Amino acid sequence: MGKYLLRRILQVIPVVLGTTLLVYALVFALPGDPVKAMFGDKPVNEAVAAQIRAEYNLDKPFIVQYLLFLRNALTLDFGNTFAGQPVIDEIARAFPVTIKLALMAFVFEAIFGVVFGIISGFKKGKWYDTVILIVSLLLISVPTFVTGFLGQYLLGVKWSILPVTAGNNPGFIDLLLPAMVLGSVSMAYIIRLTRAEISSNIAEDYVRTARAKGMSNRSVMLRHVLRNSLIPVVTYLGQDIAALMGGAMISETIFNIHGVGWLTYQSILKGEGNLVVSIVTLLMLIFVVCNLIVDMLYAVLDPRIRYA
Amino acid sequence: MWADAWRSLRKNPLFIISGILIIFIVVVALFPGLFTKQDPNYCTLDNSLGDPTAQHPFGFDFQGCDVYTRVVYGTRTSLMVGLASTILVVIIGTLIGSVAGFFGGWVDAVLSRLNDIFLALPILLGAIVVLQMFKTNGSIWKIVLVIALFGWVSTARIARGAVMEAKNLEFNTASTALGSTPVRNLFRHILPNSMAPIIVIGTTSLASYIVLEATLSFLGVGLPSSTVSWGGDISNAQTSLMTNPMVLFYPSAALAITVLSFIMLGDAVKDALDPKSRTA
Numbered sequence: 001m002g003k004y005l006l007r008r009i010l011q012v013i014p015v016v017l018g019t020t021l022l023v024y025a026l027v028f029a030l031p032g033d034p035v036k037a038m039f040g041d042k043p044v045n046e047a048v049a050a051q052i053r054a055e056y057n058l059d060k061p062f063i064v065q066y067l068l069f070l071r072n073a074l075t076l077d078f079g080n081t082f083a084g085q086p087v088i089d090e091i092a093r094a095f096p097v098t099i100k101l102a103l104m105a106f107v108f109e110a111i112f113g114v115v116f117g118i119i120s121g122f123k124k125g126k127w128y129d130t131v132i133l134i135v136s137l138l139l140i141s142v143p144t145f146v147t148g149f150l151g152q153y154l155l156g157v158k159w160s161i162l163p164v165t166a167g168n169n170p171g172f173i174d175l176l177l178p179a180m181v182l183g184s185v186s187m188a189y190i191i192r193l194t195r196a197e198i199s200s201n202i203a204e205d206y207v208r209t210a211r212a213k214g215m216s217n218r219s220v221m222l223r224h225v226l227r228n229s230l231i232p233v234v235t236y237l238g239q240d241i242a243a244l245m246g247g248a249m250i251s252e253t254i255f256n257i258h259g260v261g262w263l264t265y266q267s268i269l270k271g272e273g274n275l276v277v278s279i280v281t282l283l284m285l286i287f288v289v290c291n292l293i294v295d296m297l298y299a300v301l302d303p304r305i306r307y308a
Numbered sequence: 309m310w311a312d313a314w315r316s317l318r319k320n321p322l323f324i325i326s327g328i329l330i331i332f333i334v335v336v337a338l339f340p341g342l343f344t345k346q347d348p349n350y351c352t353l354d355n356s357l358g359d360p361t362a363q364h365p366f367g368f369d370f371q372g373c374d375v376y377t378r379v380v381y382g383t384r385t386s387l388m389v390g391l392a393s394t395i396l397v398v399i400i401g402t403l404i405g406s407v408a409g410f411f412g413g414w415v416d417a418v419l420s421r422l423n424d425i426f427l428a429l430p431i432l433l434g435a436i437v438v439l440q441m442f443k444t445n446g447s448i449w450k451i452v453l454v455i456a457l458f459g460w461v462s463t464a465r466i467a468r469g470a471v472m473e474a475k476n477l478e479f480n481t482a483s484t485a486l487g488s489t490p491v492r493n494l495f496r497h498i499l500p501n502s503m504a505p506i507i508v509i510g511t512t513s514l515a516s517y518i519v520l521e522a523t524l525s526f527l528g529v530g531l532p533s534s535t536v537s538w539g540g541d542i543s544n545a546q547t548s549l550m551t552n553p554m555v556l557f558y559p560s561a562a563l564a565i566t567v568l569s570f571i572m573l574g575d576a577v578k579d580a581l582d583p584k585s586r587t588a
Contacts, residue, residue: 011424018425026437141568143519145526146542146560153553246430250523264433265527268440276437284428 008295012288020073023280024066027273052082069277078278082270087278090263095282098252098259101175102244105183110237113187114230117194121229122221124199133195136188144247148181148254165256178255182248186240193236197229204228231298238294242287313504313580323576329569337384346374348381348536369545369555378536379562385537386566389451390518396456397517398510401463406502408464409471410494420468423461431458432523439529451530455517466509470502477501504581511574515567522563538563 053059060068072079078087120132139147155177156164166174201207202225210220249261256262260279267275317323336343351373360367369375408419435454442450474480475498483493524530525539533540538559545556 011421014421015424015428018421019428022425022429023437026434026441137568137571138564141515141571142560142564143522143526143567145523146556146564149542149546149549149556149560153549157550243430246433249432250527253527265436268436269528271440280429280433280437283430283433287428 004299005296008292012292016285016288017070019284020070020277020281021066023284024069024277025062027277028062028065055080073278073281079274081267081272081275087275090275091260091279091282094258094260094263097170097257098245098248098261100170101179101182101248101252101257101259102241104172104175104179105186105244106237106241108180109183109187109190109240113190114194114233116187117191117233118198118226120191121195121198124195132191136191139184139188140192144181144185144250145254147184148178148251151177151181152254170257175257178251178257181254182244182251186236186244190233190236194229194233197232198225201225201229235294235298238290238297242283242290245286246283313577317576317580320576320579322572323580326569326572326576329565330573333383333387333566333569336380337387340380340384343380344374344377346377348373348378350374367552367554369541369548375541375555375558378541379538379558381536382538382541382559382562383566385448385531385535386518386521386539386563388448389455389521390514390570392448392452393455393459393517393521394510394514396452397459397463397513398506400456401460402467402499402506404460405464405467405469406471406494406499409468410475410490410498412472416468419464423464426458426461429458431455431520434458435520435524436527436529439524448531448535451521451524455520459513459517463506463509463513466505467502470505471498474498474501508574508578508581511570511577515570515574518563518567518570 050059076088078091080086081090116132116136120129123129142150152164155162162177163174166178207220207224210224211217215223245260247261248257248259249265251257252259252262253265260283264276264279266272267279351369367375369378404419404423408416408423435451435458438454438457439450471494480493480497483497484490488496521530522537522539522542525537526543528543530539531537541559542556542563545552545559548555
């Protein structure tokens with residue numbers, strides 16, 4: 001186990017370096033001048049531009065810029081935004097909001113996804129199985145931003161059950177609808193995954209063996225089928241935590257939640273390269289760490305993986 | 309395998325429904341003129357948010373454009389982006405994945421780490437960054453290229469797995485014993501036997517690329533406003549959501565039906581090509 005863990009962590013290092021380099025290259029090395037973009041429609045003042053370039057290391061060769069960024073990032077110093085705010089402050093303000101939102105979405109999709117998936121999987125062919133399947137297909141086909149508008153219009157405007165937008169410092173009620181919107185697609189995938197796993201496991205030989213041993217149907221389903229069916233679901237859920245944080249952009253934009261997704265989108269539009277690179281680096285680290293944890297869990301659950 | 313798959317496909321109601329819908333969508337995309345006589349770009353503010361009439365069954369949007377006509381003409385945009393991105397992604401992904409799976413060793417190690425790097429970057433985020441950089445002269449092809457740049461990862465993974473599996477099968481050894489070269493083996497035997505999972509992921513990806521294009525257009529970094537697209541129209545309809553939700557509803561419904569058709573097709577194809585997952 002220790003060896004497997006070490007190997008996985010060593011594999012992560014080039015990925016982290018590679019992804020930060022990729023993001024950094026996308027933001028800073030592509031044609032398009034972030035400094036020029038700051039001036040907007042106004043004529044560019046060369047002296048000011050040069051000063052800004054020096055401050056953000058934009059006058060140095062690309063690879064030097066990148067290494068300087070890495071060195072500073074290790075000490076959590078991500079530099080300043082163009083408006084002079086430390087990037088780390090902006091991030092520190094946005095992250096708690098998104099973590100709250102993502103956790104709520106996660107709980108929502110985990111509970112409803114697994115429960116409906118189990119109902120659907122064990123009661124295949126019943127009318128409610130069909131209803132659950134159709135609803136989950138619809139949720140997958142309708143883009144998140146449409147689901148968001150629909151929820152906003154129906155629950156927020158027409159029936160006035162939930163707040164329409166969240167704004168600054170949102171509470172539990174404010175985030176309820178955005179979290180459901182954010183988690184809806186994953187919930188639908190979890191329903192489908194759980195259902196498919198259960199129905200394929202029911203047909204396995206070990207189920208027949210367990211029945212032949214005289215085990216009651218209830219124990220067979222709970223102890224054998226359900227347990228085996230939930231392993232891939234747990235994996236999916238684990239990887240989804242990071243995906244939810246990264247995917248919050250749409251629901252945060254629609255509901256005006258000032259979290260990471262909203263901040264990323266705004267900073268991309270404004271050409272705040274520093275902010276974009278910093279946030280994406282952090283998100284990517286979360287993604288990699290989540291994956292690592294899922295792999296560890298998986299290796300504990302399934303010994304075959306450890307020795308492969 | 310293919311004849312067997314086709315036989316089970318033909319009997320699958322999912323395939324029949326999605327097939328009919330997709331044929332209809334393709335016809336609309338190819339010949340929008342058959343379904344409407346109006347010009348999608350003819351908009352007068354006199355008609356702003358006008359109610360539906362016999363000639364304009366879906367009413368008018370905020371700019372006074374005929375919603376029905378714009379929904380019809382938007383079909384081509386979505387379908388083109390989806391199809392072109394999928395073709396490009398399948399070509400790039402299969403190439404990279406099969407090279408990694410076939411040669412193994414350090415080639416595989418390098419390509420797999422490259423794969424991990426792109427996998428850690430969410431496709432939406434990457435696409436927005438790149439599109440924001442190349443903001444000038446937006447066209448459909450720019451979006452297709454960006455989607456392909458970030459989309460090849462999952463196809464490459466699956467192609468790699470499939471090639472590695474097919475590589476160790478007996479027919480491959482037999483063909484080598486008969487004097488066939490490794491490259492000939494790859495193209496004549498291994499790739500054709502690895503196509504099933506690649507086709508399955510291609511169909512599902514097509515649906516997700518249509519959604520991605522609409523999302524990018526919705527966020528304002530996708531297609532320019534001069535191109536008629538569902539995503540752009542949904543984004544514009546946002547302003548009148550509180551008073552005229554139907555303006556937002558129609559392009560959303562068209563988008564959802566299209567995506568749903570391809571997802572159902574993907575499910576049906578998966579059932580046919582992968583007997584293990586076949587639902588009894």
